[in-house]
Amino acid sequence: MGDERAADCWAEGDAIALVGPGVSTRVTRLHRGPQKVGGDSVLDLTDQIGRPVGGVVTWLGATYRAVRPSVSDLLSQVRRGAQIVTAKDAAQLVLLAGVGPGGSVAEAGSGSGALTIVLATAVGPAGHVVSCDRRPEFLENARSNVARSGWGDRVEFVERDVAKDGWGRTGFTSVVLDLAEPWEVLAASRGALVTGGYVATYTPTYNQLERTVRRLRELGFAEVRATELIERGIHVGDGGTRPEFEMLGHTGFLAAGRKVD
Ligand SMILES: C[S@@+](CC[C@H](N)C(=O)[O-])C[C@H]1O[C@@H](n2cnc3c(N)ncnc32)[C@H](O)[C@@H]1O
The missing domain is CATH 3.40.50.150 (Vaccinia Virus protein VP39)
Incomplete structure (x- = not known):
């Protein structure tokens, strides 16, 4: 039996957690255009809008998955x-x-x-x-x-x-x-x-x-x-x-x- 649930996709304004092995988790909001995350480093997540949750984001040489934040996040x-x-x-x-x-x-x-x-x-x-x-x-x-x-x-x-x-x-x-x-x-x-x-x-x-x-x-x-x-x-x-x-x-x-x- 296939998975008939609708895909969970990102919308503008969602809270988003970037999680990867060996790197600190970053939590931010999904906005259009470049934004400062963790001090002065700039990240542009615009292309995530409308995409399924769980996609890959590469930033500052590290690879993250973009996921919904946990309560700890x-x-x-x-x-x-x-x-x-x-x-x-x-x-x-x-x-x-x-x-x-x-x-x-x-x-x-x-x-x-x-x-x-x-x-x-x-x-x-x-x-x-x-x-x-x-x-x-x-x-x-x-x-x-x-x-x-x-x-x-x-x-x-x-x-x-x-x-x-x-x-x-x-x-x-x-x-x-x-x-x-x-x-x-x-x-x-x-x-x-x-x-x-x-x-x-x-x-x-x-x-x-x-x-x-x-x-x-x-x-x-x-x-x-x-x-x-x-x-x-x-x-x-x-x-x-x-x-x-x-x-x-x-x-x-x-x-x-x-x-x-
Ligand atoms: C330590 S803080 C609570 C922190 C909160 N649990 C958190 O995790 O963010 C204590 C709060 O209790 C409030 N407070 C103290 N006595 C109160 C009272 N009698 N009625 C309502 N609030 C009170 C203070 O104004 C303060 O904001």
């Missing part, structure tokens, strides 16, 4: 205002908060929108993310980063101090908090979640983690847990395979709980 493109969540922690937050296809997710703060992109990817086209931040300049940057990722239609940005004003609606399957005082938002989050829904938090210090976990317990959340992910790269070399000498020693702590009535 999209994160590498985020313009930073607020400090962003790391990829390893974002992936774990998705699991801890039970975020999946069709989910209805409340997030605060939006920050730079990096975690929002991961959440919007996880909920898929049938899902929805409401992302709140109390600072309009961060909200604007997050909105523009999420729009460039292509998931703008899955995310609603709201200017709101969720510690003071709560979420303003209910029925969320997940609440994800990356802000300084998550314990101030847990009672409102409990009220906004469906029974069986999860809240997950991300904080940089033990003090914040402890206050968060104590509050989760006080509020009667089930399955309360606190974790930290430590990622160590492995150098695979001809002379031997060993851990990398350098690593990121600390990013943030994760906590989670599940609403039961």
Whole structure:
């Protein structure tokens, strides 16, 4: 039986990732005419428009395949205002908060929108993310980063101090908090979640983690847990395979709980 799917072809304005063995991946937009990519080097991708995704591009002596960007590629493109969540922690937050296809997710703060992109990817086209931040300049940057990722239609940005004003609606399957005082938002989050829904938090210090976990317990959340992910790269070399000498020693702590009535 033949493959009857329509060919996936490039359109002007698409995000495009150039991937090849032994070279760094480049992510850019598909525009007509020459454009600067990676510093001052100029690349012209005009002839890709209308062609099937996956074609060969040669540039600066290297050969790439032009493919649709992965979520990691999209994160590498985020313009930073607020400090962003790391990829390893974002992936774990998705699991801890039970975020999946069709989910209805409340997030605060939006920050730079990096975690929002991961959440919007996880909920898929049938899902929805409401992302709140109390600072309009961060909200604007997050909105523009999420729009460039292509998931703008899955995310609603709201200017709101969720510690003071709560979420303003209910029925969320997940609440994800990356802000300084998550314990101030847990009672409102409990009220906004469906029974069986999860809240997950991300904080940089033990003090914040402890206050968060104590509050989760006080509020009667089930399955309360606190974790930290430590990622160590492995150098695979001809002379031997060993851990990398350098690593990121600390990013943030994760906590989670599940609403039961
Ligand atoms: C560390 S940043 C979030 C980064 C984001 N997760 C990302 O990956 O890009 C924290 C954000 O929380 C926002 N924030 C702090 N307290 C808040 C509150 N009570 N209500 C809404 N936003 C809040 C800040 O303005 C800031 O933008």
